[in-house]
Amino acid sequence: MIIRKEIKDDNELYLYFNGKLIYKRWLNLGYGKVFDTHAFGKYTDYSITDFDLEETPELIHVKAKLTLVTTEQGGRKTGIASGYRPNHVFEYQTNGQFKYAYMGDIQFEQTERILPGETKEILVRFLSRQPIDEYMNIGRKWWIHEGARKIGEAEILGIEFPKTE
Template identity: 30%
Template sequence: MSNLIKSMELDEKNHERLRQIIAGVLRDNMYSILLGLDGSAQIGGHQELYKLTDEQGNELTGGEIEASAWEYFHNESYDQHNSKADFIAELTFLSSEDGGRKTSARSGYRPQVKFEFDDMQTSGEQTYIDRDWVFPGDSVTASIRIIAVEHFQNKLTDGLTFEFREASTVIGTGKILHILNPKLKR
């Protein structure tokens, strides 16, 4: 498979898009298999209810598998459980034409984060979920780790919007989807 992808001679942006497509297809297929095990979808033309248990031996039935699978595969829980992130956010990078970055950003990028309710800015490390690179104009889900946790203690909520910047230049906006660090929750 690797040689086939190399033979396509994709540029960096299209190589990243192909990786995202493959990751999405695999994630969706794993989710469908788990739905089939819960009796909510067919596997190989058959729809049956299987008896499944979690790691503690508790039986998972009645939609619990579907809910757990959705959380795990679509809400990025598989990346969050080992994360040191403070929150998960949907980020939208401005296009180059709208004043955004001229080049792509790699996962681990650390722009300044600015919340509307406060003049304080803090460094916010962005770890992109399901991809390594983001291009101007792209939207992506990311885990964010901020430096000024104590300053923003008890001040953040799910749904809160923010800007991310390079110096005074706004290069994108974000919306908190889920706060992971309980110290930050208002």
């Protein structure tokens, strides 16, 4: 198993798994595209800040209510822990595939773990260099994915944007 990253023209990040392109990210635009959801889903522990950027982008903090899908309904067999970095999907295409998988990690304030079928309040930290602002509205729902598999649903309860100087 070989994972390789490549930055071309100081603007485009490419992530390869065993020689096959699985992910591309336009660094100046702040969004990416997943080409192989199965392979990429195995490696969602990586975030854009793990790829040697000179500075870490600011974060959008979103307080949300998260419900994990039960195992019987196709969700995970085990729960998730604080620091988990799934794919965050706000919109699907007409063919059922998602348009973009946004980067954000899930943090827990009052619990160690969320189990399948449970609902808890969480904090999600999204990278601010993503075209995600249009989705940042209280009451907005989005879906949590591991690759192509939907494992949860979240709803925005509150938002804290980075302070601009």
